[in-house]
Amino acid sequence: MNVLSFYHIIASCFYFMSLSVLLLGLSVVGVQSSNFIEFNFFCINGVSLSGVFLLDWISCFFISLVLFISATVVVYSGSYMSSDLNANRFILIVAGFVFTMVLLITSPNLLSILLGWDGLGLVSYALVIYYQNSKSSAAGMLTALSNRIGDVCFLLAIAWWMMLGDFSFLPYIQWTILFDSHSLMILSFVIILAGMTKSAQIPFSAWLPAAMAAPTPVSALVHSSTLVTAGVYLLIRFYSLLEGTLMLEVLLCLSSGTMFMAGLAALYEYDLKKIIALSTLSQLGVMMFSLAMGFPLLAFFHLLMHALFKALLFLCAGVFIHQVGGWQDIRSMGGVSFSFPLTSSYFNMANLALCGMPFLAGFYSKDAIIESALMSNMNSFILILLIISTIFTAVYSIRLTYFSMLTLPSFNVLTNFLDEDINMVNPMFFLGLGGIMGGALFSWLLFPHPLLVSLPTSIKMTALICGVGGGFLSILFFGGGAASNYLSGYNYKNFIAMMWFLPLLSGQLTSKINLPAGNLVSTSLDQGWLEKMGAQGVYQSVLLQSNYISLLQKSSLKSYFFLFICCLFLGLLFVV
Incomplete structure (x- = not known):
């Protein structure tokens, strides 16, 4: 079978399953019900092994999005990985990755969650080291070992949960009275620590940019809706148990530091994929921030919206990298909008959605999170970090557009530009449509009643002012050329560019x-x-003892006679 046909078959299956689960989610969200599906695998001597899967509106919408993005990535990979000798192996690993993520999402049981949780870590390691070189090996090992910390924490949570006599967490997370304060503190600590390692919060942030060693289609899948969002999804599921605990306040501080650190580091980065990876890290901080504030539904909403435009960003970046021979330095690009007009349009649209451009996907979720933060009783320093991080998002997004599109072309003279591949461009259309219309559609579904926002007009416009102000700052600094001198003379350049030395640590x-x-x-x-x-x-x-015994057994008659005389003499001594 042709490799491209094999990719299209798998993508068609993913599209069909995505549409089916989405329709199920639409039917469930209206009546606020949950469906449990149980499969009895086998029964031996009265002992049955069965698997239970949860399909409520959260899991249905998330699965639908994961399968939709996976299908677009698979179609995209059919052309991107066409020259790879192991293309079939690659797509099978990606399919296993999607399967483990779906298993994690639909599991109401801690043991089955662990299967998906560990499966994500194992398959992600196989994908990160797909290009077999020393850099990929180091990145894969860092990714695997960082995630093992979360795996150990999850095992500790399972061990502590055994005192309830059941591994299903849904019946118990609503009843915090079942846990004493000591048990609740330990459970909240290990669960939040597990979520932090999977979603790369400080001090576990180093592995996420390192995972860029994987192929670009894998990056689009991992950084949008699968591996890095597993920690956020886990904490959303366990939020009723974590609400009001001290660890949520710790998570609030760490998540605000993560989005600030990632946004600042992105200003000093010149690798195209790493800039987008640092923006993912910043948005994961926003999700954790919203969750720690007490708005898990807003965190889930931003998770869905972020997946749409972040997958599109990576696919567009993959086209640029693929067509120019694997070059990723944005300083050596320039003018790609003339060579790839359609891809550049998608790229700019996704960038604007990331900045929170009104009526694009990112606007609805980011604006709601910032407004909720402004209305809440929060520490002023953390609120300032949120606003500065929002400005940084606009600054590094416009900086990325400026270096890659608005400057003069800087490619090697031997670079041969090819026409845009239809198998790589067509999947972007669906993600682009989701980036434009997804915010409005999902906001109507998830929030049938409008959120009450009671703020003065000047404060209400904070999110928009941050985005526009960040764009003007970026144009002022990078367009005028003043930023290069300023950034190069900054004393703490290495400290900021290396993510506060977290990769070294x-x-x-x-x-x-x-x-x-x-x-x-x-x-x-x-x-x-x-x-x-x-x-x-x-x-x-x-x-030594066996040698002595062997020596005695091989000795002559004189040795036995001597031994007999010694034993006889000792016997006479004891008798007397």
Whole structure:
């Protein structure tokens, strides 16, 4: 079978399943009901193994979005990965990735959630190291080990949940009275820590830009609706249990720091994919911020909207990178709008949606989150961080557009521009349509009654002012050329550009401390005293004793007679 046909078959299945689940979600959201589907796999001697799947409106909308984005990415990959020798293996890994994400979303049981949770970590490692080189290996190892921390926390949550005698969490998260204060504190700590590692909040943020070593279609899938949003989705599910705990206040501080740090680092980054990855990190901070404020529905709404335009951003970036021979430095691009007009239009639309342009997808969710924050009783410093981070979003988005499109072309003279591939451009149309109309449609579905906003007009316009002001600042600094001198002379450039040294703390520093310590323990204990006093010591002792016994058994009659005289002499001594 042709590889492209194989990709289209899988994409068609994903599109059909996405539409089916969306219709189910529309029927469920109106009556506010939940559906449980149970499959009995087998029964042996009265012991049955069954799987239960939850299909309420949250899971249905999320699954529909995941399958929709996966289908567009699969069609896109058919052309993007056409020259790859292992294209079939790639699409099967992507299908396994989607399956584990769906399993995580539909699981009402902690054990089945763990299967999807660990499956995401395993398959993401396989995708990050897909291009087999030292950089991909290091990035994959950092991704896997960072996510293992969340896996351990989730195992601890399962162990603590066993005291209820059931692994299903839905019947119990509404009844916090079942948990004493000590148990509630431990559960909230391990669950929030697990969500922070999966969604790359400080201090676990280093792995998310490193995961850009994966192919661009994988980045579009991972950074929009699957791996990085699993932590946010988990905390939305467990919000009733976490509400009012101290860890939510800690999460509020860390998430505000994450979106500020990611927005600031994006101003110093020149790698096209890493800039978009840092914007993902910033938006994950916004979702966690909304959740910690006490608005899980707004966090879920922003999760859906962000998935639409972020997948589109990565697909457009993939076209630029693919057609110019794999070059990713935005300083060496310029003028791509002349070579790729349609892709550039989609790219700019997605960028505007990210900035919160009115009536695009990002506007409805970001505006609601900022207004809710302004109306809440919140620390002023954290509120200022939110506003500055919103301005940074507009600044680095316009900066990205300026360097890649508004400057003169800076490509290598041997670069051969190809026409836009229809198999890569057509999938962008559906995501672009979702980026334009998705915000209005989902806001009507999720919020049938308008949110009450009681703010003065000047404060009500804060989100719009931040977006427009950030755009003007970006044009002023980068368009006038003043920013390059200012940024290069900034004393803390390396500190900010390297995400507050989090990659060093997560990777190199840990290796420099742990590897010598592990070598010392291995040589002194594992291969030293433990070996001498343990297995090898017992072996040498038994060998020596067996040699003595063997020597006695092989000796002559004189030895036996001498031994008999000694035993007789000792017997006479005891008798006397």
